[in-house]
Amino acid sequence: xxxxxxxxxxxxxxxxxxxxxxxxxxxxxxxxxxxxxxxxxxxxxxxxxxxxxxxxxxxxxxxxxxxxxxxxxxxxxxxxxxxxxxxxxxxxxxxxxxxxxxxxxxxxxxxxxxxxxxxxxxxxxxxxxxxxxxxxxxxxxxxxxxxxxxxxxxxxxxxxxxxxxxxxxxxxxxxxxxxxxxxxxxxxxxxxxxxxxxxxxxxxxxxxxxxxxxxxxxxxxxxxxxxxxxxxxxxxxxxxxxxxxxxxxxxxxxxxxxxxxxxx
Amino acid sequence: xxxxxxxxxxxxxxxxxxxxxxxxxxxxxxxxxxxxxxxxxxxxxxxxxxxxxxxxxxxxxxxxxxxxxxxxxxxxxxxxxxxxxxxxxxxxxxxxxxxxxxxxxxxxxxxxxxxxxxxxxxxxxxxxxxxxxxxxxxxxxxxxxxxxxxxxxxxxxxxxxxxxxxxxxxxxxxxxxxxxxxxxxxxxxxxxxxxxxxxxxxxxxxxxxxxxxxxxxxxxxxxxxxxxxxxxxxxxxxxxxxxxxxxxxxxxxxxxx
Amino acid sequence: xxxxxxxxxxxxxxxxxxxxxxxxxxxxxxxxxxxxxxxxxxxxxxxxxxxxxxxxxxxxxxxxxxxxxxxxxxxxxxxxxxxxxxxxxxxxxxxxxxxxxxxxxxxxxxxxxxxxxxxxxxxxxxxxxxxxxxxxxxxxxxxxxxxxxxxxxxxxxxxxxxxxxxxxxxxxxxxxxxxxxxxxxxxxxxxxxxxxxxxxxxxxxxxxxxxxxxxxxxxxxxxxxxxxxxxxxxxxxxxxxxxxxxxxxxxxxxxxxxxxxxxxxxxxxxx
Numbered sequence: 001x002x003x004x005x006x007x008x009x010x011x012x013x014x015x016x017x018x019x020x021x022x023x024x025x026x027x028x029x030x031x032x033x034x035x036x037x038x039x040x041x042x043x044x045x046x047x048x049x050x051x052x053x054x055x056x057x058x059x060x061x062x063x064x065x066x067x068x069x070x071x072x073x074x075x076x077x078x079x080x081x082x083x084x085x086x087x088x089x090x091x092x093x094x095x096x097x098x099x100x101x102x103x104x105x106x107x108x109x110x111x112x113x114x115x116x117x118x119x120x121x122x123x124x125x126x127x128x129x130x131x132x133x134x135x136x137x138x139x140x141x142x143x144x145x146x147x148x149x150x151x152x153x154x155x156x157x158x159x160x161x162x163x164x165x166x167x168x169x170x171x172x173x174x175x176x177x178x179x180x181x182x183x184x185x186x187x188x189x190x191x192x193x194x195x196x197x198x199x200x201x202x203x204x205x206x207x208x209x210x211x212x213x214x215x216x217x218x219x220x221x222x223x224x225x226x227x228x229x230x231x232x233x234x235x236x237x238x239x240x241x242x243x244x245x246x247x248x249x250x251x252x253x254x255x256x257x258x259x260x261x262x263x264x
Numbered sequence: 265x266x267x268x269x270x271x272x273x274x275x276x277x278x279x280x281x282x283x284x285x286x287x288x289x290x291x292x293x294x295x296x297x298x299x300x301x302x303x304x305x306x307x308x309x310x311x312x313x314x315x316x317x318x319x320x321x322x323x324x325x326x327x328x329x330x331x332x333x334x335x336x337x338x339x340x341x342x343x344x345x346x347x348x349x350x351x352x353x354x355x356x357x358x359x360x361x362x363x364x365x366x367x368x369x370x371x372x373x374x375x376x377x378x379x380x381x382x383x384x385x386x387x388x389x390x391x392x393x394x395x396x397x398x399x400x401x402x403x404x405x406x407x408x409x410x411x412x413x414x415x416x417x418x419x420x421x422x423x424x425x426x427x428x429x430x431x432x433x434x435x436x437x438x439x440x441x442x443x444x445x446x447x448x449x450x451x452x453x454x455x456x457x458x459x460x461x462x463x464x465x466x467x468x469x470x471x472x473x474x475x476x477x478x479x480x481x482x483x484x485x486x487x488x489x490x491x492x493x494x495x496x497x498x499x500x501x502x503x504x505x506x507x508x509x510x511x512x513x514x515x516x517x518x519x520x521x
Numbered sequence: 522x523x524x525x526x527x528x529x530x531x532x533x534x535x536x537x538x539x540x541x542x543x544x545x546x547x548x549x550x551x552x553x554x555x556x557x558x559x560x561x562x563x564x565x566x567x568x569x570x571x572x573x574x575x576x577x578x579x580x581x582x583x584x585x586x587x588x589x590x591x592x593x594x595x596x597x598x599x600x601x602x603x604x605x606x607x608x609x610x611x612x613x614x615x616x617x618x619x620x621x622x623x624x625x626x627x628x629x630x631x632x633x634x635x636x637x638x639x640x641x642x643x644x645x646x647x648x649x650x651x652x653x654x655x656x657x658x659x660x661x662x663x664x665x666x667x668x669x670x671x672x673x674x675x676x677x678x679x680x681x682x683x684x685x686x687x688x689x690x691x692x693x694x695x696x697x698x699x700x701x702x703x704x705x706x707x708x709x710x711x712x713x714x715x716x717x718x719x720x721x722x723x724x725x726x727x728x729x730x731x732x733x734x735x736x737x738x739x740x741x742x743x744x745x746x747x748x749x750x751x752x753x754x755x756x757x758x759x760x761x762x763x764x765x766x767x768x769x770x771x772x773x774x775x776x777x778x779x780x781x782x783x784x785x786x787x788x789x790x791x792x
Contacts, residue, residue, distance in 0.1 A: 025609070026609070026613070028606070029605075029606045029609040029610050029613075030610060032602070032603065032606050033606065033607075033610060033667060033668065033671065034666060034667070034668070045661065045662045046662055049658070049662065074564060075564055075565065077561070078560065078561035078562075078563075078564035078565045079561075079565055081557055081558065081561040082558065082561040082562060082565055082567055085558055085561075117778070118774065121737070121773075121774050121777050121778055121781075122770070122774065123737065123740055123741045123773070125653070125741045125744055125751075126741065126754060126770060129754060129758060130579075130582060131575075131579075133578065133579075133582050133758075134575040134576070134578040134579035134582060135571050135572065135575035135578070136571075136575075138565075138566065139564070139565035139566060139567070140565055140566055140567045140568070140571060140572075142565070143565050143567050144572070166353075166356075168349060168351050168352070168353030168354075169353050169354060169355045171315060171349070171353060172347065172349060172353035172354075172366075172419070172422070173366055173369065174315065174342070175313050175315055175342060175345065175346075175347035175432075176342065176343065176346065176347070176366070176367050176369065176370055176422070176423075176426050176428075177339040177340065177341075177342035177343035177369075177370030178339070178366075178369045178370055179339060179374060181374050181378065182369045182374060182377055182378070185377070185378050186355065186358075186362075186366045186369060186377075187355055187366075190355045190357050190358045190362075191355060191356075191357060193357075194357065209649070209651045210651065212651060212654060213651050213653040213654050213657075216653065216657060216744065216745055217744060220565065223654075226654070226657070227657060227745075230657055230658065230660075230661045231661070233661070238658070242650070242654075245649070245650070245654070246646055246649050246650065249649035250645070250646070250649055253649070391538055395537075400537070400538060400539070401539050402539075403538065403539050404539055404540075404541055404542050
């Protein structure tokens with residue numbers, strides 16, 4: 001009677017090396033965190049925040065003299081709308097630059113790609129700081145920061161869309177004697193426009209979120225009264241502003257999501 | 265008149281697409297190009313309007329060399345050559361009317377076409393072209409709402425609106441069912457006969473070629489191995505062209521005849 | 522040979538043509554969008570004039586940023602390490618918490634209907650709050666330093682990873698689950714043997730993806746006092762030492778791109 005052969009599971013020695021490396025990284029990461037420096041008042045603060053959140057300062061919703069919640073949210077919305085429109089407009093030429101099928105030479109689209117990933121990586125808050133130095137503090141600096149930073153992502157998404165188009169219509173138009181611009185207008189744009197719009201709306205959703213914090217560094221929007229309320233510990237005011245932000249973003253996500261579903 | 269003189273095409277990977285092709289196609293002819301896939305049918309057709317560049321020889325359209333033409337000159341020659349594709353090549357998201365009008369862009373300045381201001385005659389022309397192929401009622405439908413046969417008829421209307429003197433059709437019925445195949449081929453034939461538009465069609469089905477064409481050109485490995493009237497294109501000659509007896513897949517008998 | 526085609530003689534009358542579709546909706550949409558843009562321009566006091574007058578300032582600023590003061594690099598290495606540390610810790614804790622949260626929120630696996638709706642709602646609400654905002658709140662609770670930053674990243678990671686995971690969980694193959702139920706497995710056994718093998722590669726990929734986002738976020742958390750390299754922006758910008766700011770920016774870009782690259786490669790290997 002033959003004993004049943006039990007195959008040994010494959011074992012790789014490199015696996016233990018990976019585990020050891022991971023462990024080392026985690027030890028390094030956790031050991032460097034000063035968990036001790038937490039304020040003793042934290043519990044008290046949490047309590048007042050919770051009270052503030054559940055008893056928000058409703059009066060702040062509308063103040064006749066201005067600088068209230070509604071105007072802050074409106075400003076935030078305006079920053080994100082304008083920033084998104086600017087970035088969408090700037091992204092279109094960038095997309096054709098970075099799309100591999102639009103130029104004959106690889107380095108052209110390659111350089112576009114590198115530039116876009118550079119813009120994408122450049123933090124928008126830092127961009128806002130620089131724009132504040134250029135045009136002064138206020139919403140306009142925020143608009144410019146969002147407008148430029150968003151090109152990094154939108155340009156990439158647009159370029160991928162351009163790369164995925166059906167070449168057939170372009171060929172048909174070329175055969176009928178169209179020039180390059182006519183080709184673009186009649187064969188390429190109609191194919192990519194709906195997705196361009198859809199991506200723009202998606203980026204708008206992201207930009208609304210970003211615009212709520214631009215005020216922290218002086219680039220306009222609801223972030224300005226929020227950081228002020230936080231630093232002066234007006235927790236009921238923080239509560240109403242948070243509520244306002246959550247409601248606004250939820251509504252915008254719902255509307256934008258519904259429109260995007262219709263587009264594609 | 266289309267003249268091909270010692271036309272040769274060698275691809276960058278050194279495979280031969282076309283070798284030393286000499287052909288003269290007179291006005292009003294209905295020519296079918298047949299051959300196995302890979303024989304160079306599509307390359308030949310696309311060389312005529314220079315969607316593909318040739319590497320040797322010259323192609324003349326009504327005495328004018330398309331091989332040497334550049335920029336605007338090339339576009340003006342192309343304007344007179346309509347093309348129909350196997351996959352229709354319509355802009356799927358645009359309306360049928362806009363697809364047909366796209367055939368007119370070669371006639372107008374860039375600015376005028378980009379602002380979408382086609383003259384009234386163009387719109388009339390587009391509608392008449394659509395009524396020729398019996399789908400006028402679909403003018404405002406989106407192209408992707410139409411069936412394959414209807415889409416190919418839109419493509420034919422686009423060529424009509426282009427007022428082309430020559431039609432190149434690259435496997436126009438390869439993605440259609442037998443019944444729509446007949447309708448599309450009938451349309452092409454009618455246009456060829458009524459207006460004397462020179463028509464060159466790549467076909468896979470030999471009996472289709474015999475039914476509709478006045479002249480058949482057989483290609484094998486980039487060379488012309490048959491050129492003659494339909495009466496000479498017997499099954500035996502085709503067996504020669506193909507290098508083997510005809511197969512069932514190359515005939516469409518029961519429907520067309 | 523002029524026009525051979527005499528389509529002009531065609532009897533098709535304009536009256537026989539189909540009616541073009543109404544354009545009212547299109548025009549209304551266009552008007553609405555233009556109004557939104559115009560209103561936004563007014564609200565934000567955007568002006569091209571201001572942009573053009575600002576241009577020289579911008580150019581001046583860029584001029585002052587170069588050449589970067591490389592010697593400052595030594596001062597910020599610590600901050601950068603702290604940034605990476607924060608992202609790592611935040612993502613890890615977030616990923617661990619995300620597992621039970623995702624199970625609660627997955628329509629097909631949720632142990633309890635009554636927990637499913639509230640947890641989903643809560644998750645969606647949390648997802649509307651940007652991580653920097655969370656960080657600002659945590660800073661005022663716990664004081665300055667990396668801990669509030671880590672907490673903000675943790676909350677953000679929980680929200681993102683659970684959402685991605687529960688969407689994935691809802692598409693798992695039910696076959697193995699049924700087999701385990703038939704074999705008498707309890708809830709935890711069913712999850713461990715029926716679900717985990719199906720999703721673990723994707724889950725790891727989500728975690729890495731979240732880590733990439735968190736590194737980017739951690740690089741600016743310092744602007745609200747929540748630790749990391751971001752602290753140094755205000756220090757250098759405040760003293761108008763733009764050549765130092767430039768070093769921070771370049772270092773951040775390099776690290777983020779490097780981590781992105783490594784993480785993307787790793788994710789490709791996982792799937």
